Amino acid sequence: MKRRWRQLIYLLTATAAALFMFLPAAAETPVEKGLAIAREADARDTGFRDSTVNLLMILRNRHGQESIRRMRIRTLEVEGDGDKILNIFDSPRDVRGTALLTYTHKFGDDDQWLYLPALKRVKRISSRNKSGSFMGSEFAYEDIASQEVEKYTYKWIRDEVYDGLECFVIERYPLDRKNSGYRRQMIWIDKKEYRTLKVDYYDRKDSLLKTLTLTGYRKYNNRFWRASGMNMVNHQNGKSTRLEFSDYRFGVGLRDSDFSRNSLKRVR
Amino acid sequence: MGRPAYASAAVPLALVLLLVFFVSRSQACDLSGHASVEGRFFFRDALFPGQEGNSASVALQPEFYHGRRDGSGLTFTPFARFDSADPERSRFDIRELNYLMLGDHWELTVGISRVFWGVTEFVHLADIINQTDYVEDMDGEDKLGQPMIHLSMPRDWGVVDMFVLPYFRERTFPGEKGRLRTQPVVDTDRAVYESAAKEYHVDLALRYSHTAGIWDFGIYYFRGTGREPDFLLSADSSGKPVLVPFYVQIGQTGLDVQAVLGNWLFKLESIYRTSRDRNFFAGAGGFEYSMVNAASSGVDAGLIAEWAYDERGEDASTPFDNDVVLGIRLALNDAAGTEALIGISRDLDGGDSMLSLESGRRIGEAWKIALDAFFVIGSSEGDALHALRADDNVQVRLSYYF
Numbered sequence: 001m002k003r004r005w006r007q008l009i010y011l012l013t014a015t016a017a018a019l020f021m022f023l024p025a026a027a028e029t030p031v032e033k034g035l036a037i038a039r040e041a042d043a044r045d046t047g048f049r050d051s052t053v054n055l056l057m058i059l060r061n062r063h064g065q066e067s068i069r070r071m072r073i074r075t076l077e078v079e080g081d082g083d084k085i086l087n088i089f090d091s092p093r094d095v096r097g098t099a100l101l102t103y104t105h106k107f108g109d110d111d112q113w114l115y116l117p118a119l120k121r122v123k124r125i126s127s128r129n130k131s132g133s134f135m136g137s138e139f140a141y142e143d144i145a146s147q148e149v150e151k152y153t154y155k156w157i158r159d160e161v162y163d164g165l166e167c168f169v170i171e172r173y174p175l176d177r178k179n180s181g182y183r184r185q186m187i188w189i190d191k192k193e194y195r196t197l198k199v200d201y202y203d204r205k206d207s208l209l210k211t212l213t214l215t216g217y218r219k220y221n222n223r224f225w226r227a228s229g230m231n232m233v234n235h236q237n238g239k240s241t242r243l244e245f246s247d248y249r250f251g252v253g254l255r256d257s258d259f260s261r262n263s264l265k266r267v268r
Numbered sequence: 269m270g271r272p273a274y275a276s277a278a279v280p281l282a283l284v285l286l287l288v289f290f291v292s293r294s295q296a297c298d299l300s301g302h303a304s305v306e307g308r309f310f311f312r313d314a315l316f317p318g319q320e321g322n323s324a325s326v327a328l329q330p331e332f333y334h335g336r337r338d339g340s341g342l343t344f345t346p347f348a349r350f351d352s353a354d355p356e357r358s359r360f361d362i363r364e365l366n367y368l369m370l371g372d373h374w375e376l377t378v379g380i381s382r383v384f385w386g387v388t389e390f391v392h393l394a395d396i397i398n399q400t401d402y403v404e405d406m407d408g409e410d411k412l413g414q415p416m417i418h419l420s421m422p423r424d425w426g427v428v429d430m431f432v433l434p435y436f437r438e439r440t441f442p443g444e445k446g447r448l449r450t451q452p453v454v455d456t457d458r459a460v461y462e463s464a465a466k467e468y469h470v471d472l473a474l475r476y477s478h479t480a481g482i483w484d485f486g487i488y489y490f491r492g493t494g495r496e497p498d499f500l501l502s503a504d505s506s507g508k509p510v511l512v513p514f515y516v517q518i519g520q521t522g523l524d525v526q527a528v529l530g531n532w533l534f535k536l537e538s539i540y541r542t543s544r545d546r547n548f549f550a551g552a553g554g555f556e557y558s559m560v561n562a563a564s565s566g567v568d569a570g571l572i573a574e575w576a577y578d579e580r581g582e583d584a585s586t587p588f589d590n591d592v593v594l595g596i597r598l599a600l601n602d603a604a605g606t607e608a609l610i611g612i613s614r615d616l617d618g619g620d621s622m623l624s625l626e627s628g629r630r631i632g633e634a635w636k637i638a639l640d641a642f643f644v645i646g647s648s649e650g651d652a653l654h655a656l657r658a659d660d661n662v663q664v665r666l667s668y669y670f
């Protein structure tokens with residue numbers, strides 16, 4: 001009897017020890033793993049300080065008719081908060097000189113100002129709802145905004161090979177559910193460089209709304225990966241929008257004063 | 269009509285030559301702008317003698333820019349319109365001809381420029397630096413170029429702007445043949461001033477503005493020739509009664525505040541104006557509620573409600589003395605960028621009301637068609653709108669952007 005008890009105690013102790021040893025690794029839940037992947041992708045993109053890029057936006061309707069928008073984007077990394085972003089529109093010609101200034105925040109609403117050159121007016125605009133179309137394209141404001149880790153919860157779904165690359169497939173869910181156009185987004189991130197290769201957007205009724213594919217990744221400053229092409233296809237309305245980025249520059253010396261409300265009035 | 273004296277002076281000519289010199293030498297010069305053809309269609313016969321009916325006009329506004337890498341640069345924006353009906357609407361103006369210099373902690377603009385202050389959509393009370401080009405449009409958003417020295421100093425605690433305005437521009441008004449005018453007509457050739465220096469009185473303005481969290485606000489003081497004239501009843505050379513604009517010296521304190529709370533924008537503008545005859549307060553405030561992607565239609569809609577008050581009451585030169593304006597802004601988010609802004613205003617004392625519409629859409633990459641409309645829904649004797657009661661009109665404008 002006594003020996004049996006002792007055996008049982010040994011067994012239990014061993015099991016507990018084994019559990020303690022292996023629990024941390026084995027217990028990384030899909031939620032934790034999803035967050036860890038998102039954090040790692042974010043960490044790899046931290047430290048670029050500032051960047052400028054030219055963007056050509058090609059809107060294509062159901063019948064294949066295209067229209068074009070051109071803009072320049074200036075970004076300033078802000079430590080401890082979201083980036084400051086300035087979009088300067090060059091075409092269509094009637095909106096030339098219009099500029100959109102966004103202070104992205106990790107928590108709460110972003111701050112946004114629009115500059116209207118015809119009136120020389122700087123206008124504060126509401127940024128609460130992010131599901132609206134950006135410049136009539138298939139990109140919503142939330143698709144092009146600074147992608148802060150804190151704005152979503154995450155879940156790792158599976159690993160799979162996409163486009164010849166080993167990928168994590170994770171899902172993310174907007175925290176601000178009321179003002180996002182999405183229930184969830186499914187993201188393919190390559191395991192080696194943590195680049196986003198594809199995103200499926202599911203609308204609030206959880207049916208597939210759009211698919212974004214990112215192509216032509218290039219490494220800048222030996223560190224930062226940027227896609228040169230993004231194609232957003234809307235499965236529900238048959239429209240699509242292609243973004244072509246060119247002339248990426250990092251660390252060009254942009255300052256806080258280049259992202260002030262005052263600077264909007266003299267932006268060129 | 270008080271054509272600007274400086275337009276014929278040697279200084280701008282020299283500046284233009286300098287500009288041509290710069291532009292011809294530089295790579296970084298830039299020409300843009302727009303040309304437009306416009307038709308105005310009136311639904312009723314004119315009320316006053318001499319007024320014409322439907323009209324057509326053409327306008328051109330090119331913009332030349334020559335900039336340096338550091339952001340300094342020269343801007344030249346002339347504007348010209350030719351109108352088939354009203355000679356007062358056919359005119360030339362220099363909207364901008366200025367040089368912007370940038371320092372580490374300051375920006376200096378010297379020359380003719382345009383500055384906008386204010387937050388509300390339908391009433392523009394606080395905006396005072398530039399004179400209103402009333403004959404261009406009644407909405408108070410078209411402005412004449414204002415000669416200025418403008419020093420702007422952005423700091424962590426806000427922006428300080430200082431203005432020296434050495435020359436005054438008279439407000440434009442429709443002539444005898446024009447619609448949307450008063451009776452008697454405003455005779456802009458006979459403008460009188462309180463100041464002996466007349467249009468050469470040097471006006472000054474100081475403004476502080478800042479953004480703090482959800483708040484954007486600005487406060488200013490302006491001292492000089494009031495942009496809004498009083499009117500004196502007089503007679504022209506042939507003995508016909510005319511209104512003569514009288515520009516008095518004023519001091520004006522202005523405030524504009526805006527707060528963004530989620531989908532709501534709350535707005536307030538107010539002024540307190542002092543002059544030798546009277547001191548008064550005027551204010552406008554309200555909200556705009558934005559409905560992005562309304563009902564998942566892709567359409568962005570904004571609901572606007574504003575209340576405007578003017579202590580002068582019926583004597584106010586604007587139709588907004590105690591009025592409510594309700595408006596809807598629509599952006600269809602289509603490839604053509606179709607947009608519309610509709611507003612209905614109603615006087616809470618008299619009951620006169622009007623409807624205005626501004627709308628437009630692109631045609632291809634370089635063309636745009638706009639449709640504007642103005643209707644007086646009800647007016648009575650003594651209302652500011654009463655003189656316009658037969659001037660319901662629709663304007664169609666085709667613009668080419670280059």
